[in-house]
Amino acid sequence: MANIHDVARLAGVSVTTVSRVLNNHPYVKREKVEAVNQSIKQSGYIRNINAVNLKKGKTNLVGVVLPFLDHPYFAQLIQGISLAASVHHYKIVLYQTGYLEDQEMEALEMLKLKQIDSLIICSRKISLDIVERYREYGKIVLFENGTDTSLSYTFVDHYTCFMKALNYLYDRGHREIGFCINRLDGTNSGQRERAYQDFLEIKGLRYNEEYIFKGCHYLEDGERVLHELSGMKHRPTALLATSDQVAAGMITASPTYNIAIPDDLAIIGFDDQPIARAMNITTVGIPLHSIGELLLEQTMSETVSHKEVSVELIERLTV
Amino acid sequence: MANIHDVARLAGVSVTTVSRVLNNHPYVKREKVEAVNQSIKQSGYIRNINAVNLKKGKTNLVGVVLPFLDHPYFAQLIQGISLAASVHHYKIVLYQTGYLEDQEMEALEMLKLKQIDSLIICSRKISLDIVERYREYGKIVLFENGTDTSLSYTFVDHYTCFMKALNYLYDRGHREIGFCINRLDGTNSGQRERAYQDFLEIKGLRYNEEYIFKGCHYLEDGERVLHELSGMKHRPTALLATSDQVAAGMITASPTYNIAIPDDLAIIGFDDQPIARAMNITTVGIPLHSIGELLLEQTMSETVSHKEVSVELIERLTV
Numbered sequence: 001m002a003n004i005h006d007v008a009r010l011a012g013v014s015v016t017t018v019s020r021v022l023n024n025h026p027y028v029k030r031e032k033v034e035a036v037n038q039s040i041k042q043s044g045y046i047r048n049i050n051a052v053n054l055k056k057g058k059t060n061l062v063g064v065v066l067p068f069l070d071h072p073y074f075a076q077l078i079q080g081i082s083l084a085a086s087v088h089h090y091k092i093v094l095y096q097t098g099y100l101e102d103q104e105m106e107a108l109e110m111l112k113l114k115q116i117d118s119l120i121i122c123s124r125k126i127s128l129d130i131v132e133r134y135r136e137y138g139k140i141v142l143f144e145n146g147t148d149t150s151l152s153y154t155f156v157d158h159y160t161c162f163m164k165a166l167n168y169l170y171d172r173g174h175r176e177i178g179f180c181i182n183r184l185d186g187t188n189s190g191q192r193e194r195a196y197q198d199f200l201e202i203k204g205l206r207y208n209e210e211y212i213f214k215g216c217h218y219l220e221d222g223e224r225v226l227h228e229l230s231g232m233k234h235r236p237t238a239l240l241a242t243s244d245q246v247a248a249g250m251i252t253a254s255p256t257y258n259i260a261i262p263d264d265l266a267i268i269g270f271d272d273q274p275i276a277r278a279m280n281i282t283t284v285g286i287p288l289h290s291i292g293e294l295l296l297e298q299t300m301s302e303t304v305s306h307k308e309v310s311v312e313l314i315e316r317l318t319v
Numbered sequence: 320m321a322n323i324h325d326v327a328r329l330a331g332v333s334v335t336t337v338s339r340v341l342n343n344h345p346y347v348k349r350e351k352v353e354a355v356n357q358s359i360k361q362s363g364y365i366r367n368i369n370a371v372n373l374k375k376g377k378t379n380l381v382g383v384v385l386p387f388l389d390h391p392y393f394a395q396l397i398q399g400i401s402l403a404a405s406v407h408h409y410k411i412v413l414y415q416t417g418y419l420e421d422q423e424m425e426a427l428e429m430l431k432l433k434q435i436d437s438l439i440i441c442s443r444k445i446s447l448d449i450v451e452r453y454r455e456y457g458k459i460v461l462f463e464n465g466t467d468t469s470l471s472y473t474f475v476d477h478y479t480c481f482m483k484a485l486n487y488l489y490d491r492g493h494r495e496i497g498f499c500i501n502r503l504d505g506t507n508s509g510q511r512e513r514a515y516q517d518f519l520e521i522k523g524l525r526y527n528e529e530y531i532f533k534g535c536h537y538l539e540d541g542e543r544v545l546h547e548l549s550g551m552k553h554r555p556t557a558l559l560a561t562s563d564q565v566a567a568g569m570i571t572a573s574p575t576y577n578i579a580i581p582d583d584l585a586i587i588g589f590d591d592q593p594i595a596r597a598m599n600i601t602t603v604g605i606p607l608h609s610i611g612e613l614l615l616e617q618t619m620s621e622t623v624s625h626k627e628v629s630v631e632l633i634e635r636l637t638v
Contacts, residue, residue: 094413115368115380
């Protein structure tokens with residue numbers, strides 16, 4: 001394939017002149033510009049964007065770390081990130097990690113190696129100490145409360161919104177309240193767990209480990225929860241599903257287990273996904289699309305910033 | 320920031336030697352290797368992956384063109400692509416196009432400029448003629464029947480599977496059958512439209528334009544269809560929803576419009592998404608995750624290949 005030297009030779013000019021023409025340098029004679037453009041056409045020369053990026057020191061790529069893509073929560077988030085990125089002529093490189101630490105490290109290493117200009121971490125397993133060590137290599141933005149770090153972040157106060165949902169159920173007479181969660185070691189899960197413990201203490205209610213359903217993420221998990229529930233002697237009367245998907249799974253399975261919603265079991269979802277609107281699920285609305293946009297804007301900014309996104313409890317028919 | 324020349328100076332070796340150490344060249348004296356590694360540490364030298372890529376002529380990035388991400392169809396597809404990519408140490412660059420031709424062109428141009436090594440086109444608006452012009456710049460793989468092209472592709476025979484679903488409804492007594500579709504100008508939609516026309520002709524049934532519901536893609540669209548349907552004088556007795564999302568939206572809206580499923584309206588979905596399993600929707604199963612893996616494998620292969628993926632009608636409770 002033709003290179004810049006071939007173009008210069010064909011045009012009868014220096015390589016510097018070709019480079020100036022390619023970069024739209026203002027002080028090149030018109031005849032030379034025409035000769036260069038002509039010889040680019042003739043030789044079939046193609047500019048390699050990596051050479052350009054190398055010189056500019058940027059790639060117009062932003063990395064996004066997330067555990068999986070086949071869940072509406074992350075799909076909506078990335079849709080928001082992606083749309084905001086195109087406004088800035090950036091594209092997204094996906095680091096789908098499955099919560100594996102070495103996969104997350106790979107994303108950080110790629111930031112260091114300048115495969116990407118910046119990195120958004122939507123959800124993670126590795127410690128923030130490790131993440132912070134990479135901040136000198138490019139902007140890193142977290143989707144969590146990163147108060148103890150020097151990084152930019154956007155977050156939802158999961159403690160407060162969990163507490164609000166629990167009180168909502170309490171005010172409607174529920175005393176046996178449980179919740180579903182995906183993994184207990186995540187930052188958001190930790191906040192929810194703390195809110196739950198504090199709530200029980202404030203209200204003088206008993207902690208029942210059976211009422212915490214782990215590994216809940218997909219629609220199918222909702223059915224599993226109902227299956228477990230149906231075998232319990234003392235059932236909770238209400239559940240925070242922490243995902244509309246899981247809530248929807250419980251509702252579709254409820255006739256099978258002869259559990260009436262909300263009479264036998266009240267359910268509050270999370271996120272306000274389309275399925276929550278379609279199935280009239282009471283839920284905590286989280287504007288994931290806008291959050292995605294905010295995260296991307298933070299990667300573009302020179303300054304470190306922190307944004308809290310407010311959420312609202314949306315009353316429908318499952319409580 | 321330190322560059323390769325600084326490292327060489329500090330180590331007292333040539334730039335060539337530093338380069339050999341960086342590339343694990345076998346014939347470098349051990350003392351020199353140690354001196355170079357020592358001076359890399361001291362100088363804080365960071366290798367720029369773009370320089371490495373420039374030299375190797377590859378980026379380990381594969382581009383994926385799709386219209387949107389917040390739909391389970393594309394989310395599952397990309398999940399499959401992404402998992403297969405990590406096996407090959409490749410990452411995905413997303414080109415979310417919203418079916419805008421200039422966005423699709425950008426992906427092709429980036430293949431030409433070597434931002435990516437290869438490109439998977441999951442769904443498109445631009446003509447295949449234009450796509451084919453870029454095949455010299457890297458592997459392009461289509462998720463559609465690309466018989467008339469010189470490109471690799473994986474496809475589902477939408478004509479046959481639409482015909483099968485229509486006959487299934489016919490055999491159960493339905494004569495007034497309609498369908499929902501997203502856009503009529505897509506390749507898959509064209510095949511479905513053709514199957515529908517042929518089916519009506521074979522069975523001697525009347526074509527009724529009212530029975531074709533356009534712009535159907537999301538859960539919300541299912542409700543809109545029921546709303547339209549409820550205002551019709553002569554309603555279809557069965558619908559092919561061409562997406563489980565749309566089918567699910569119809570089912571959740573059905574009590575509102577007092578339409579019993581399947582008695583007043585039989586529904587067949589497409590894809591066999593988790594929601595179809597949860598809601599017992601009769602559907603045409605399309606293994607999107609495996610298709611994603613196949614598409615990625617085709618980008619890695621030197622040869623041009625064509626793969627047809629078989630699908631099956633899954634009988635549940637909505638017909």
